[in-house]
Every structure is written in C-alpha cells, then in structure tokens.
Amino acid sequence: MVKHVIYFYIYKRFILVFIKESIVAEIAFTGFNLLAQCFSAAWAVLLGISVPQMPLSLGTRTLFITYVWYCFAISTVFQAYFTTYLVEPGYEARLETLDDVMRAGLKYTTYEVLKDLMGYVDFEELDVFQQTECFDLNECIRDVMFKRDSFSLSLSYLTTYLASLSGYHERSKVVCYLDTTVLTTPMCAALQIGHPLLNLLNVHARRSFEGGLLTEYWSQFLHEVNLKANKTDEDSEFVMFSLTHLSPVFTLLLFGYVLSAILLMRELIIFKIKGSPTKNS
Structure with a gap:
C-alpha cells in the first residue's frame, strides 16, 4: 500500500x-x-x-x-x-540431506540388488523411513523420478541414462541428488599375472581417461538415446522462456526498423525534391 x-x-x-x-x-x-x-x-x-x-x-x-x-x-x-x-525462473529449493527427505514425507524404495549391497554398509539412517520394495530396477528408478513420492539409492549413470531415455536433456529436471554418499563401489577388470595384454590395456585405459574419451563417448551415447526418445522437454509441465517464445517480439522490432528506414528514405527524397535551395530558387 x-x-x-x-x-x-x-x-x-x-x-x-x-x-x-x-x-x-x-x-x-x-x-x-x-x-x-x-x-x-x-x-x-x-x-x-x-x-x-x-x-x-x-x-x-x-x-x-x-x-x-x-x-x-x-x-x-x-x-x-x-x-x-x-x-529463467529456476526451481524450488532441492533436497540436500536425509532430514530434508524426512520432512518431505517421502518413502524409501528398495530393490533386491540394493538390499545385497546395503548388507555390507552400516547405514542406519535409512531404517527410520517407510520402505517399499520393487522388483524391476529400471521401473523402480522411473517411479522415483516421475511419480515424485519416494526416493531410492542408485548409480548416477543409471539415472542419467533413464532421464535421457525419457527425452530429458537436463537430468536436473527429473533427478535430485543428495549431498550424502552412501556407498562407493570401485570397478575393475582383472587379468592373470603375466598376461601379455595387461600393460597394453593399462596404457590405453589411462590415456582414455586422461584424454576425456570416455566422457565424450558417454555424452554422444546420451545424445543418441535422447534423439530416439518419444518424449521431449516440451512435453514437461514447465517450459522456460526462450528465444522461440520471443521471436514475435523480435519480428515486430525488425518490421519497425524496416518501416523506419523506408520513412527516412521517403523524407530524404521529399527533402531533395521540394526542400533543396536550388529547387526553391
């Protein structure tokens, strides 16, 4: 007021x-x-x-x-x-800790592989959540991303792949990661001692990591998956303002510039014909 x-x-x-x-x-x-x-x-x-x-x-x-x-x-x-x-309105404040998840009232979704992995980890913070079980890993993660009534533990690569498979270029639109790392699982490919290809594979693997080839292949793979997806970002509930939405405004501005240039040329021609001193004399 x-x-x-x-x-x-x-x-x-x-x-x-x-x-x-x-x-x-x-x-x-x-x-x-x-x-x-x-x-x-x-x-x-x-x-x-x-x-x-x-x-x-x-x-x-x-x-x-x-x-x-x-x-x-x-x-x-x-x-x-x-x-x-x-x-660029952005989004609501994301969930950062398990306390935020608890206050949001989300259920904990688990599956068979996750149960086996959690047997090796002492992580009692998840015991206080209401648990639901599913049997298909991909469907379980999709329910977490799109139904938005539960949370689960998963590899970041899997969630990124499923988001791209559903047609989302930015996984932040459908996936929210907590700042807590529950489980770290290193992966390796082992060969027998003295195998003739061991040193060669180590050299190529190290060069691939250092040169960023794996990141490039992964980005290209996600792009191809996204192109084959039936759903796109335009099918989502919210679409941000972009130059596509502002194109009528810029078209009108360009039309105004063209019209102004035409009027300026007309005024100059009229001035040359009627307003020049030689013509008046």
Whole structure:
C-alpha cells in the first residue's frame, strides 16, 4: 500500500511540473511549451531514446535528470523481474540431506540388488523411513523420478541414462541428488599375472581417461538415446522462456526498423525534391 502511494505521489509531481512548464510563457526551452510535448519527451526518456532538445533552465534540468534516473531504475528492476520470473525462473529449493527427505514425507524404495549391497554398509539412517520394495530396477528408478513420492539409492549413470531415455536433456529436471554418499563401489577388470595384454590395456585405459574419451563417448551415447526418445522437454509441465517464445517480439522490432528506414528514405527524397535551395530558387 505504501509503495502505491509513493508511486502515485511521484507521478503526480511529474505531471504537475510538466503542466507548470507547459503554461509558462517565457521559457528557455520551447520543447515544453505544450503539454503534448511534455508527455512526448517523458515517453522518449522512458523508452531510452533521446529527446529532441535538452532543457536549459535549472529547474527543468533538475526535473529532467531526476526523471531519467527514475526511468533507469524502473527499467533495471523490470529487467530483473522479467529475467527472474519469465526467462529463467529456476526451481524450488532441492533436497540436500536425509532430514530434508524426512520432512518431505517421502518413502524409501528398495530393490533386491540394493538390499545385497546395503548388507555390507552400516547405514542406519535409512531404517527410520517407510520402505517399499520393487522388483524391476529400471521401473523402480522411473517411479522415483516421475511419480515424485519416494526416493531410492542408485548409480548416477543409471539415472542419467533413464532421464535421457525419457527425452530429458537436463537430468536436473527429473533427478535430485543428495549431498550424502552412501556407498562407493570401485570397478575393475582383472587379468592373470603375466598376461601379455595387461600393460597394453593399462596404457590405453589411462590415456582414455586422461584424454576425456570416455566422457565424450558417454555424452554422444546420451545424445543418441535422447534423439530416439518419444518424449521431449516440451512435453514437461514447465517450459522456460526462450528465444522461440520471443521471436514475435523480435519480428515486430525488425518490421519497425524496416518501416523506419523506408520513412527516412521517403523524407530524404521529399527533402531533395521540394526542400533543396536550388529547387526553391
């Protein structure tokens, strides 16, 4: 309520000063003689373009620079709100700890392989959750990602693959990872001692890791899986603002530029034909 009163007071002061300037007989700047010219200059400043002539008197200059600063502040605030709420609104605060999961009321979904792995880990924090069991690992992880009423433990590669298989380029839209690492399982491929290919495989494996070939192959694989998916990001509940949505605005802006160029050429041609000194003489 206070904000609206302040805005009304500011606008009222601007209008009153403009009216006062428009009815003064002797003024150093003729651009404010008419009320329409005052509103035209104010609208030009609000749009960020130049006025026809700068004011000369101290009072008008003070009012004018105050209005310029006000328009600059309002434009900055508008851009911040537009970016925040339309272009990139983001998402709600993610779950970070098991306490957040407990407060959210999610159930703990487990499966046979997970039960076997958890038998080697002393992680009692999961005992306080209500547990549900499923038998298909992929379907279990899909239920966690899309039904959003439970949580589970899984490899990050599996969840990324299933998200890409469902047509999501960004796994953060459907997958939320906690900051807690429950189980770390190193994997290796063993050969017999003295195997002739052992040193060769070690060299190629190390070079592949250092050169980022595995990351490149994994990204290419996820991209191919995503292209074959039936669902895309556009089928999701929320689609962020992008240049595709703003294309009509830019098309209208381009049309305005073309029309302005045509009008400028028309004015120049008319000036050359009718307004040149040689023609008048």
